[in-house]
Amino acid sequence: MKIYNPQQLSELDKLTMSIKGISSLNLMETAAEKATTELLSILPSSTPVVVLCGMGNNAGDGFAIARLLNQQHYQVEVFWLKFADQLSADAQANYHRLPAEVKVTEIDETQTNFELSKQSNYIDCIFGVGLNRPMPKFVQAIIEDINQKKGLKIAIDVPSGMYAHQANKPNDIRFKTDLCLSFHAPKLSFFCSENAAFLNDFKVIDIGLVEDHNFSTPLTCHYITQNDLLKIYKPRQQFSHKGSFGHALLIGGNTGMHGSVILSAETALRSGVGKLSVHSNAITNQVLLTRQPEAMTTNIDEDLSLNLAEVLLKDFDAIGLGMGLGRTAEASEIVSTVFKNIQKPVLLDADALYVISKNEALRRQISPKSILTPHKGELKGLIGDWQTSYEMLDKVKAFSHKYNVIVVVKEAFTKVVCGDQVFINTTGNPALATAGSGDCLAGMITALMAQSYESLNAAILGVYLHGITADLALSQESQESFLASDISKFLGRAFKYFECEQN
Numbered sequence: 001m002k003i004y005n006p007q008q009l010s011e012l013d014k015l016t017m018s019i020k021g022i023s024s025l026n027l028m029e030t031a032a033e034k035a036t037t038e039l040l041s042i043l044p045s046s047t048p049v050v051v052l053c054g055m056g057n058n059a060g061d062g063f064a065i066a067r068l069l070n071q072q073h074y075q076v077e078v079f080w081l082k083f084a085d086q087l088s089a090d091a092q093a094n095y096h097r098l099p100a101e102v103k104v105t106e107i108d109e110t111q112t113n114f115e116l117s118k119q120s121n122y123i124d125c126i127f128g129v130g131l132n133r134p135m136p137k138f139v140q141a142i143i144e145d146i147n148q149k150k151g152l153k154i155a156i157d158v159p160s161g162m163y164a165h166q167a168n169k170p171n172d173i174r175f176k177t178d179l180c181l182s183f184h185a186p187k188l189s190f191f192c193s194e195n196a197a198f199l200n201d202f203k204v205i206d207i208g209l210v211e212d213h214n215f216s217t218p219l220t221c222h223y224i225t226q227n228d229l230l231k232i233y234k235p236r237q238q239f240s241h242k243g244s245f246g247h248a249l250l251i252g253g254n255t256g257m258h259g260s261v262i263l264s265a266e267t268a269l270r271s272g273v274g275k276l277s278v279h280s281n282a283i284t285n286q287v288l289l290t291r292q293p294e295a296m297t298t299n300i301d302e303d304l305s306l307n308l309a310e311v312l313l314k315d316f317d318a319i320g321l322g323m324g325l326g327r328t329a330e331a332s333e334i335v336s337t338v339f340k341n342i343q344k345p346v347l348l349d350a351d352a353l354y355v356i357s358k359n360e361a362l363r364r365q366i367s368p369k370s371i372l373t374p375h376k377g378e379l380k381g382l383i384g385d386w387q388t389s390y391e392m393l394d395k396v397k398a399f400s401h402k403y404n405v406i407v408v409v410k411e412a413f414t415k416v417v418c419g420d421q422v423f424i425n426t427t428g429n430p431a432l433a434t435a436g437s438g439d440c441l442a443g444m445i446t447a448l449m450a451q452s453y454e455s456l457n458a459a460i461l462g463v464y465l466h467g468i469t470a471d472l473a474l475s476q477e478s479q480e481s482f483l484a485s486d487i488s489k490f491l492g493r494a495f496k497y498f499e500c501e502q503n
């Protein structure tokens with residue numbers, strides 16, 4: 001599903017109006033009606049509602065919502081923050097449609113002495129996607145005040161003070177939102193870690209905008225939905241055999257980090273790979289074979305680099321490299337040997353990322369369409385530091401272009417970046433913030449690559465399924481008790497999401 005910038009949204013609005021022959025006021029009424037339907041299920045009718053309105057079309061939504069809630073017998077009051085001389089035309093039309101029972105308190109910078117009733121819920125319609133500069137001081141003060149209040153705080157379209165599609169400054173005031181009802185699509189800023197304290201949850205409200213359109217600026221952001229993945233997912237054919245699902249090789253699990261590659265192996269096997277080999281050392285092999293006898297091992301020595309070139313002569317369908325590899329000279333040699341001998345895309349995780357972060361010549365040898373799976377610490381080694389998520393994404397895009405690789409930026413709302421295109425994952429939860437869960441993801445994506453998923457599709461499907469395992473687990477595990485080794489236990493049910501839809 002697509003994520004649009006404000007300009008693209010406005011182009012979509014205009015196209016919808018012309019194709020459907022409706023006015024912008026009609027569209028606003030639809031938006032307000034749909035939002036109100038949601039609000040009725042969230043807001044108790046016994047608690048007064050304060051609707052905060054500004055001067056643009058977001059305020060128009062607010063005036064309309066105030067009217068519609070009043071019709072449903074809510075006690076509604078409007079706080080009208082007058083930061084401009086004139087309301088937008090549609091906001092003005094909705095202002096005039098307010099019934100007399102809805103009290104309107106006008107506030108401007110000269111008049112900030114107003115009473116907020118003690119117990120209210122709040123609907124924020126001060127700024128939507130139109131915010132393009134710092135908010136006036138008196139608006140900031142009011143938002144700061146309301147942020148301290150106890151009631152439910154619902155934002156319409158975008159929390160006021162948050163730019164929809166550009167970075168905020170760290171100290172910018174933003175409406176502290178329990179739930180944002182966002183029209184047509186979520187906004188890119190919802191997925192930026194610096195906004196996490198201001199947005200607890202969002203819900204997309206379909207207001208019937210038309211879909212495809214040739215925008216004046218290219219569309220580059222998407223968020224990953226199950227529907228998108230159903231187009232990618234390859235169900236197994238009746239006459240398939242283990243050779244149909246590829247042979248993957250995982251390289252890692254050196255002394256002290258034996259478990260990492262074992263976790264990768266378990267999830268790779270549970271992600272449908274036909275055959276799996278693991279290139280590790282003797283201790284890892286022993287534990288691996290006790291836990292997962294389906295895996296094969298390729299090395300009996302302590303040193304992983306000795307016979308690697310020979311092992312690589314076998315035509316593996318995918319290689320996952322780096323989980324617990326260590327940061328020694330041997331690790332560099334291993335990465336170099338893989339790059340010299342393998343022309344296919346490989347998956348690079350953990351210590352392999354460290355190795356290439358220190359060696360530009362090696363970075364230049366990465367096969368095209370390889371997948372890199374850094375967490376933010378590893379990412380800094382690759383692209384340097386950044387101030388905001390937007391800057392980070394720009395740098396990742398440049399890196400992806402330069403080396404022709406796919407970068408999976410692992411965090412809450414993991415971003416899969418392929419050139420200018422960014423795919424945002426919304427599955428998963430903080431249960432995954434536990435040692436080894438990244439190793440599991442590496443195993444899963446390698447297994448999908450081995451099954452002939454194109455690199456980008458393997459990365460997208462992998463992060464989605466990885467997150468689903470943690471979401472499913474919460475029915476019987478707590479976020480604290482969830483372990484990386486639980487990921488493979490829930491993979492069966494995660495894949496069922498797709499199997500069920502196919503049947």
Ligand SMILES: NC(=O)C1=CN([C@@H]2O[C@H](COP(=O)(O)OP(=O)(O)OC[C@H]3O[C@@H](n4cnc5c(N)ncnc54)[C@H](O)[C@@H]3O)[C@@H](O)[C@H]2O)[C@@H](O)CC1
Pocket residue numbers: 010013024027028031054055056057058059060061083084088126127128129130131132133134135136156157158183207
């Ligand atoms: N047909 C449409 O265009 C629809 C628009 N809708 C609503 O309209 C909103 C967008 O409306 P607008 O484009 O009017 O934007 P806003 O309602 O966010 O208002 C921004 C207005 O304030 C000005 N402004 C921006 N930053 C400011 C600042 N820091 N200080 C003072 N003034 C500032 C802008 O120039 C603009 O006039 C959406 O977020 C959504 O809520 C919905 O009604 C759905 C349909």
Ligand SMILES: Nc1ncnc2c1ncn2[C@@H]1O[C@H](COP(=O)(O)OP(=O)(O)O)[C@@H](O)[C@H]1O
Pocket residue numbers: 374375409410411412413414427428429430431432433434435436437438439440441466
């Ligand atoms: N709060 C969170 N919400 C969703 N996913 C998370 C969260 N925290 C971590 N994750 C996911 O868990 C994984 C952690 O990977 P990583 O840091 O490499 O772990 P490790 O190195 O221990 O294997 C990533 O896929 C990341 O996206």
Ligand SMILES: [K+]
Pocket residue numbers: 058124125126127128155156157158159160
């Ligand atoms: K808003």
